[in-house]
Amino acid sequence: MPLQIKRIYDPFQETDGIRLLVDRLWPRGVSKENAHLDGWMKQLAPSSQLRTWFGHKAENFEEFAMVYRIELDANPEAQAAARQIILQSKENMVTLLYGAKDPQVNHAMILKEYLESHSFTL
Numbered sequence: 001m002p003l004q005i006k007r008i009y010d011p012f013q014e015t016d017g018i019r020l021l022v023d024r025l026w027p028r029g030v031s032k033e034n035a036h037l038d039g040w041m042k043q044l045a046p047s048s049q050l051r052t053w054f055g056h057k058a059e060n061f062e063e064f065a066m067v068y069r070i071e072l073d074a075n076p077e078a079q080a081a082a083r084q085i086i087l088q089s090k091e092n093m094v095t096l097l098y099g100a101k102d103p104q105v106n107h108a109m110i111l112k113e114y115l116e117s118h119s120f121t122l
Contacts, residue, residue, distance in 0.1 A: 003089045003115060005108040008097040012036040017093025020085065022108055024048060027099035037097070041085070043077040046107050058105050065110045072114055082115055089115075 006016065008027045018038045021027075024045035027035075046054070046068050054064040072078045088094050100106035 002093040003085075003096070003112055004093065005096045005098060005106075005112050007101075007103070008035060008099050015093065016095040018088055019095050019097055021097045022111055023097075023099050024051065025099075030099075035097075041081050043075065043081050044072070044085075044111055047071055051107075054107075056100055056102060056105055058102075061105050064107075068107055068110055069114060072111075082118060085115055086118070 002017065004016075008021060008023075008030055012019075012034075016036075019036055021035065021037055021040045022044045024042050024047075045051070046064075050064065050067055050071065054060050072082070085094055085096075096108050096112055098106050098108035100108070103109075
């Protein structure tokens with residue numbers, strides 16, 4: 001499944017394929033024109049309450065990941081969006097875009113793993 005994650009602040013590349021923002025909030029300082037988006041999948045972002053608790057702190061990441069996966073499993077809108085991405089990724093590169101500063105401590109990493117592990121069950 002061609003699926004990758006990338007900061008929305010990184011330059012657009014043709015090889016990004018389908019570009020989907022997976023944050024609940026619009027990233028500060030990015031114009032819609034420069035984002036080169038094909039979609040904004042807010043329903044795949046962590047809840048506001050979970051995001052606030054997490055605070056992008058590495059010490060919270062493991063628990064955050066567990067709760068975030070539970071949220072994804074329990075949300076029918078997230079499940080529908082996940083199916084759509086999985087179908088798109090069977091034919092095209094899909095780039096999940098996020099705004100967090102840390103490339104190792106962010107929800108897009110978890111979402112990518114989630115999508116890859118659920119590709120046959122959705």
